[in-house]
Amino acid sequence: MTLYNENNIEIISDDIRYLKLLGTKYPTISSASSEIINLQAILNLPKGTEHFISDIHGEYESFTHMLKNASGVIKRKLDDIFGTSLMERDKASIATLIYYPEEKMDLLKQREQNLEEWYKVTLYRLIQVCKSVSSKYTRSKVRKALPKDFAYIIEELLNEQGDRVNKQDYYTGIINTIIEIGCADAFVIALSKVIQRLVVDRLHIIGDIYDRGPGAEIVMDALMDHHSIDFQWGNHDILWMGAASGSRACVANVLRISLRYANLSTLEDGYGINLLPLATFAMETYNNDPCECFIPKTLDKDISEGDQHLYAKMHKAIAIIQFKLEGQKIKRRPEFEMDYMLLLDKINFEEGTVEVNKKKYKMRDMSLPTVDPKEPYKLTLEEEELISKLTRSFVNSEKLQKHIRFMYSKGNLYLVYNSNLLYHGCIPLNKDGSFKKLVIQDKEYYGKSLLDIFEYYAREAYFYKNDTDVKNHAMDMMWYLWCGPYSPLFGKDRITTFERYFIEEKETHKENQNYYYKYRDSEELCNRIFEEFKLNPKISHIINGHIPVKTIKGESPVKGNGKLLVIDGGFCRAYQPETGIAGYTLIYNSYGLLLSSHEPFESTKKAIEEESDILSSTVILEHSAVRKRVADTDIGKKLQNEILDLEKLLIAYRKGLIEEKEI
Structure with a gap:
């Protein structure tokens, strides 16, 4: 079994500093031998489920x-x-x-x-x-x-x-x-x-623990108690992670989706987010507005008519703030190439229409008291104060921050584990099925490298504190991960939130899936993805x-x-x-x-x-x-490396290169 012998003394000598450190844990030949026997036995156990x-x-x-x-x-x-x-x-x-x-x-x-x-x-x-x-x-x-x-x-x-x-x-x-x-x-x-x-x-x-259902915080509590877990972040998770980082656009999106599904318990009861300022602002601004386009999707929830009307006003208020914040971001980041979302400045207030893709459509709702036709993406003073308060609530929520830190510590954009590749969304592709290349800060990324750089920004958005410009850029990238046309989490060419609220014609609601979803039934694509992530195509799987x-x-x-x-x-x-x-x-x-x-x-x-x-x-x-067996898993590979190190230690003891210590 031993791979190191008298002819390998040079290899042992090169590692002598590390072996001395290992010797503090296994100070004798018998202790090192016992651990080798133990690890070798573990390798022969069945793989865990x-x-x-x-x-x-x-x-x-x-x-x-x-x-x-x-x-x-x-x-x-x-x-x-x-x-x-x-x-x-x-x-x-x-x-x-x-x-x-x-x-x-x-x-x-x-x-x-x-x-x-x-x-x-x-x-x-x-x-x-x-x-x-x-x-x-x-x-x-x-x-x-x-x-x-x-x-x-x-x-x-x-x-x-x-x-x-x-x-x-x-x-x-x-x-x-x-x-x-x-x-x-x-x-x-x-x-x-x-x-x-x-x-x-x-x-x-x-991926996607958050949004739509009523108890994401309960799910997170259960996961924090689990003995062995990992996350691959979803687009809805990244939105909450962005909100917890302090991204105002992400905060507005989280609130809008929660109101759309009448799911306020996670925000208020779960995370202690104070929604009273939003309710007060909405009632004052849209008091006589029925906000019919913003009535929440309650499904089987028992919600009073009065609460429905309140939620609709809150829903509309935060949606308008969201569209303004996103417009500011798109203008600030032309490299995102998301001008198709700039629709507030395409509204004709006299005609009651909006222009989308060079075609005019009748607006379902023209009650927009906070939108200035001359500066449509500028927040009013009240809106500015409101979104600042709401963002502080997210950043200062102790339980939310605890959950998001756990998601960072146990999570990634993708994971390679036991020859399987795990990710939530997609690997962005071109029309011909080749990997989509994105230029980010003058450098080209695609395939695995694209996911790696997006994960880098996701972590920088939350943890970086030294430079406001750097942090803001990273938070903008978090928002791009939520809805950007080449986001590996979103996987569509555009998001049509504004159109779905304000335009009846469904032709404007269309969100085309990335070409990944056209090609993912192809074994050839799967094999190319495996090769990109250095996996063996014969034994690997993508879990999506x-x-x-x-x-x-x-x-x-x-x-x-x-x-x-x-x-x-x-x-x-x-x-x-x-x-x-x-x-x-x-x-x-x-x-x-x-x-x-x-x-x-x-x-x-x-x-x-x-x-x-x-x-x-x-x-x-x-x-x-x-x-x-365990020997066939990633943990098995680590154990085999540990065995090889312990075998070196044994030789070092037996050749007198390291002295045994008395216990």
């Missing part, structure tokens, strides 16, 4: 349930463990208990007549499940996942051997004592949470979100001969009528890839009381007869 979820859009109930049931992994585990020895209703009951242990315990305790017997049976079953989900990990890793108070007891029960007659009374005694001293409830909850944690080794969120798959129209989430997988299937309720389902998720375990499509989730209450799970259909995309 990865869980991919995309486009959550604040739908916290369905997302939380999906997180708890791991897209059906727990149900499949129960089938594997208990088979036909348990009835389906019993397996459903165990599953619900694992998902919602505290809530389910309260219900079950009221129903069960022989509670002691129920505890014994349930604890035994949960231990069986916990044994199964922990079997692919080292004892050390399992130990770290255990709750501190019960770690020793759970570890003993997990390592119980059924054929050891001598210890049978010992294990039975543990269970009986847990029940007798009144710890059964806490123990059931602890076991359930350990199962939830161990069933998925890594969670990937492929952003554009909902219209399953109802027969569209498949599997593109490029199986090399590109789109997992945005409509988590957001607003999309479900056109998608026909409530989302796709992906599971990548040691045997291969499984794609699950999900029916709409009714409610957490119904899931607990009636043991109703999300109805899912799972398709095996790839299956390997030989299980993937």
Whole structure:
């Protein structure tokens, strides 16, 4: 196994400073040898299960349930463990208990007549499940996942051997004592949470946590508690990140979208954003204006008529401010080439028309008291004061800043992980399918380099404090990522927000998708993207979100001969009528890839009381007869490098280049 021998002393000598540092952690031959044995053993364990979820859009109930049931992994585990020895209703009951242990315990305790017997049976079953989900990990890793108070007891029960007659009374005694001293409830909850944690080794969120749905902050709280997670930022996430950075145009967009969907709870209750100044300004400015074009899309929300009218006025007020701020930005950044959005100066106030693409259209609403025809993009003093107050609320929101910092620390514009390429939107392409080249500050970027430079600006917008001009430029780039014609997150040639509000003719509403979406069903494009990101086209996949798959129209989430997988299937309720389902998720375990499509989730209450799970259909995309091991993963590569370093250290000890230390 050792790759370094007496003939490699020069290599060892070159690394002697690093090896001395490594020797402080492994001061003896035996400690270094033990670690090599440990790491080599880990390499032979099965690969951990990865869980991919995309486009959550604040739908916290369905997302939380999906997180708890791991897209059906727990149900499949129960089938594997208990088979036909348990009835389906019993397996459903165990599953619900694992998902919602505290809530389910309260219900079950009221129903069960022989509670002691129920505890014994349930604890035994949960231990069986916990044994199964922990079997692919080292004892050390399992130990770290255990709750501190019960770690020793759970570890003993997990390592119980059924054929050891001598210890049978010992294990039975543990269970009986847990029940007798009144710890059964806490123990059931602890076991359930350990199962939830161990069933998925890594969670990937492929963008768009924010907007439309009612509980993005609840989703973020849940993700911050997850043991192993990464984000690939979506266009809606980048908008909130821009707002938290202090971009006024991003703040205005966040507020407008929240009002469009009557989703103010995330802003007010979740993040403590004070909307009273906006409400006051809107009522004073648009008091007698019905603001019919700005009535929010309430879906199934129960909102009073009075609140609807207030929201509409607030909606219009912030939309006009947004159009002004965006106009200022476009004029300041001609390199963005977004003059098509400059429409306030194309309004003919006498005719009640606006010119779009050299054609005049009748305006649906001409009540624009804050728009000066001579300086249409200039904010009034009241608007200036208002947007400054609102921006300060975003920048000073402690919880929002905590969530956004977490998104930066765990997130990227794209991720290469275990030979898969993860990103939310697209790789911008030209009409002929070649990578689109953008010139940014006199330098050309395309493909991977384009995503890298955009990520650089996204981080600079939030973290850079020294130079106002540099920070403002980076914040403008954040806004471009939200809606720019060659943004890898937006993926369209234009955004037609103004037209959708003010012009009836739908021809002006058209937003053409980037050519990426024309070519992404091509295996040839997928292979070129893999080569651009230095991935092996034979084993790699692109995992993509952003554009909902219209399953109802027969569209498949599997593109490029199986090399590109789109997992945005409509988590957001607003999309479900056109998608026909409530989302796709992906599971990548040691045997291969499984794609699950999900029916709409009714409610957490119904899931607990009636043991109703999300109805899912799972398709095996790839299956390997030989299980993937840790050695086949990115973590495995790091462990192999650690082993090589430890082997060098052993030789250094044995050749006297480094002296062993007494422990």
